[in-house]
Amino acid sequence: MKILVAMSGGVDSTVTAYKLKNAGHEVIGCYMKLHGKPNYHEENIKKVEKVANFLQIPYHILDLQEDFKDKVYMPFVNTYKEGKTPNPCALCNRFIKLGKLLEFAKSLGCEKLATGHYARLENGLIRTAADESKDQSYFLASADKEALKYLIFPLGEMKKEDVKAFASSIEVLKSFATQKESSEICFVENTYVQVLDQFMDTKIPGEVLDSSGKVVGKHEGYMHYTIGKRRGFEVKGAHEPHFVLKINPQKNQIVVGKKEELKIDEFELKNINLFIEAKNLNCEVKIRYRSKSTPCEVKIFEDNSAKITLKESVYGIASGQMAVFYDGDKVIASGFIE
Numbered sequence: 001m002k003i004l005v006a007m008s009g010g011v012d013s014t015v016t017a018y019k020l021k022n023a024g025h026e027v028i029g030c031y032m033k034l035h036g037k038p039n040y041h042e043e044n045i046k047k048v049e050k051v052a053n054f055l056q057i058p059y060h061i062l063d064l065q066e067d068f069k070d071k072v073y074m075p076f077v078n079t080y081k082e083g084k085t086p087n088p089c090a091l092c093n094r095f096i097k098l099g100k101l102l103e104f105a106k107s108l109g110c111e112k113l114a115t116g117h118y119a120r121l122e123n124g125l126i127r128t129a130a131d132e133s134k135d136q137s138y139f140l141a142s143a144d145k146e147a148l149k150y151l152i153f154p155l156g157e158m159k160k161e162d163v164k165a166f167a168s169s170i171e172v173l174k175s176f177a178t179q180k181e182s183s184e185i186c187f188v189e190n191t192y193v194q195v196l197d198q199f200m201d202t203k204i205p206g207e208v209l210d211s212s213g214k215v216v217g218k219h220e221g222y223m224h225y226t227i228g229k230r231r232g233f234e235v236k237g238a239h240e241p242h243f244v245l246k247i248n249p250q251k252n253q254i255v256v257g258k259k260e261e262l263k264i265d266e267f268e269l270k271n272i273n274l275f276i277e278a279k280n281l282n283c284e285v286k287i288r289y290r291s292k293s294t295p296c297e298v299k300i301f302e303d304n305s306a307k308i309t310l311k312e313s314v315y316g317i318a319s320g321q322m323a324v325f326y327d328g329d330k331v332i333a334s335g336f337i338e
Helices: 011-022 040-055 063-081 088-107 143-150 160-167 171-178 192-196
Strands: 002-006 026-033 057-063 111-112 120-122 125-127 206-210 214-220 242-248 255-256 263-270 280-286 293-299 305-315 321-325 329-334
Touching: 002 293, 011 111, 011 171, 011 329, 026 040, 040 057, 040 171, 040 280, 057 088, 063 088, 063 192, 063 293, 088 111, 111 125, 143 171, 160 214, 192 293, 214 255, 214 329
Parallel strands: 002 026, 002 111, 026 057, 206 255
Antiparallel strands: 120 125, 125 329, 206 214, 242 255, 263 305, 280 293, 280 321, 293 305, 321 329
16 A cells, blocks of 8 residues: 655654555655644654664655745634644644545555554544554544545554654664754743743733733733643632633733633534534533543534533633534544634
């Protein structure tokens, strides 16, 4: 089988390429240039070249910087500007890795696209990985349903420690097993605010309100805060922790309150991304990557919006984040929280 492998220079994509080549497939590597962070690509491309030479496979460097800027980077900036919390990795998977890269794979005549994600596929549905601590099904849940038939995730049944041990057992690949893991958001060097500072003034002091609308303090500028944050703002006379409940970008205000006020029992999605035929779902939902699954009911409307009623309350749902719906270990839907 002719397979394009997304290669980043990391241990996961390296072992993915090795396993597929070893299984007898015709493997082609591809490194994606997604952003212009200084000295980022040169080092990674050297690693990809080293692996490609060792495996004796061809590789391509695909410049997707304009697409990435349009579909991931600027939406990241604009979502914070709107007082919401973006999910750039989910957008990148949908539009870039499982979008533009898949288009490129097809243009080369490849039957499949392989990535080093920790997830599994079964009967056209994404399943959680065998290694629960590394499971990336949450971030893949934004994928177009049609893309899934072209994907393979060779690491889905492996534990991360076994992937590293596997790389360590091969002399040429030993260095890949010990290198530092890449950061969660590839284009953020230190903090997301440093990215926003390139486009706008983030340091405009504003008012802190309590949930009744009373001014109780000051803050550094609304873009420094996300729902649930408990530091970096002033609350006069407070004797217990206060958390950000709401952000009003138009007035440069944040609303704060006690932890109990973060409790949510229902929320809405604008466009639900369904992997199964359904009008209503009785399932579990994750409201952020590391949150535990919560039982819920989902009512889907004609305009593809949805109302989610939780059977157990959760804390700190943030508009702009992705909700991912599971039936056991299978991803059945996703959507961005309104």
